[in-house]
Amino acid sequence: MxxxxxxxxxxxxxxxxxxxxxxxxxxxxxxxxxxxxxxxxxxxxxxxxxxxxxxxxxxxxxxxxxxxxxxxxxxxxxxxxxxxxxxxxxxxxxxxxxxxxxxxxxxxxxxxxxxxxxxxxxxxxxxxxxxxxxxxxxxxxxxxxxxxxxxxxxxxxxxxxxxxxxxxxxIDPAAFAFVPESRAATRRALGIAPDEFVVGTTGRLVPGKRVDALIKAFARAKRDGRLLVVGAGPARPALEELAERVGVGGRTVFAGDTGDVAGMLAAMDAYAAPSTQETFGLGVLEALASGLPVLYATCPALDDLPPRMAPGARKLPARLAAWSSAIDSLPQVPLPGAPHGPPPPAVEHYxxxxxxxxxxxxxxxxxxxxxxxxxxxxxxxxxxxx
Missing domain, CATH: 3.40.50.2000 (Glycogen Phosphorylase B;)
Structure with missing residues (x-):
């Protein structure tokens, strides 16, 4: 031993x-x-x-x-x-x-x-x-x-x-497998309607994660829906103030710290990771394990693999215009379904x-x-x- x-x-x-x-x-x-x-x-x-x-x-x-x-x-x-x-x-x-x-x-x-x-x-x-x-x-x-x-x-x-x-x-793929009942329960707890489109992100709320850029891009996007921010950190007050200032305070949900990341991912329709300074990109992999389409700026875990290993992930430049356009181009969810598909090969690889x-x-x-x-x-x- x-x-x-x-x-x-x-x-x-x-x-x-x-x-x-x-x-x-x-x-x-x-x-x-x-x-x-x-x-x-x-x-x-x-x-x-x-x-x-x-x-x-x-x-x-x-x-x-x-x-x-x-x-x-x-x-x-x-x-x-x-x-x-x-x-x-x-x-x-x-x-x-x-x-x-x-x-x-x-x-x-x-x-x-x-x-x-x-x-x-x-x-x-x-x-x-x-x-x-x-x-x-x-x-x-x-x-x-x-x-x-x-x-x-x-x-x-x-x-x-x-x-x-x-x-x-x-990553434990089974721990993030999509569960419809978890989606419904998490949305109820957060006050999100079953038919609302939700873009989400997870992680510690610090400047390096660039959640501020995601809020600005979400505000510039034309589509309706909610932005779900999961995590805690010193940047939260400034991010909440920013959301109000750019006009999406009422459409942004700050869920705080949680022990149920899988449930939060189940509540989302797409995942966004705007950080340009990642050492691995665990949140991206967890979202892929949940079967979500993913937008990301940097993810060494994927960048070190062949592109075919994560077909549902789209790498974007840091420009706000690129992110707002990508949010607008995300597939609309057919009610009462969800866009969660099978996890790509990258998930099992890790x-x-x-x-x-x-x-x-x-x-x-x-x-x-x-x-x-x-x-x-x-x-x-x-x-x-x-």
Missing amino acids: TRVLHIITGLEYGGAERQLALLLRHMPKDVVECEVAVLTRGGTLAEGIRAEGIPVHEIGMRSNRDVKALPRLVRLIRWGRYDVVHTHLYRACVFGRVAARLAGTPYIIATEHSLGDGHIEGRRTTAGVRMLYRATEQLGDATVAVSPTVARRLRDWGLRPERLVTITNG SVHARVHQLIDLYHDGPAAVRPVSDGVLIAKTRAAT
Whole structure:
């Protein structure tokens, strides 16, 4: 039995947080025993993880510079005697690697979820940010990139290729399968009529997600309907004010944080992801798993695949005119039906089950569980392939 402590900055709604919750749900408990340490406080996902029987420890860090949290984290790691410490997100990677090294953890790995082009988790990648990242990266044994795009960016930062492992994010296709009853119930709860056309988006409400651009494009579009914004974050008040200012406040539904992403997707007729700074594009894959037509600006998960793998997804430039025109061109839903079709091949390609086995190999075999591929990026191999 391998004991693993996952350290993450927070557990509110977000792609990295949901990905961790998904991996924990599918990790075989007779092979790997997992616990979670959240640096700040438990959010929406914490209770769901606890409900799976997985302990969640709240460290109570108050800010990025709250160094008093470090000894608390070191004590937890020493007390738990974990075989592996696995960190997620920038702050947790910096503090978690230091704490794990001080606690004498045998094996330390990190997953890089959110390294964009010139930013990481919404902050600019200044020289200081890069220097701190590289310095603490040396305290670990391996760094996992969630896409080949992220792996290339990490190499550009100066991380050694032999320390990089590419294990893409995963998705549970069955969890997002379209359910008509869920569509009806979610629409009733949100006050959306059965015959209204709904364009939606999901994700943490921060400037980098460009939900403001989607609101403006929706306001410029000619078709009637609703805009459904799912997620929480510091940008919500400004987005609500923007919707009122451009005249779509009454047609925009801010659903807030939710543990039922599948139900929210079922309530939609199309999905929009206007962010131009994505490291994977998990929301796009979840929408495709629900059978929705998708408009997106950037999605490495799809961009790294042949076009035929996601025929229902349409890539758009960042211009507002392109987005408003695309919204107008979305197919009208025949009442009382919905446009949810079968998931495209891209969804099964990213099935979470293969990712779980790759991580188990990494936990058990360390760097020996990786092999080089043609572009020099390292990827984990599954036991099934060996």
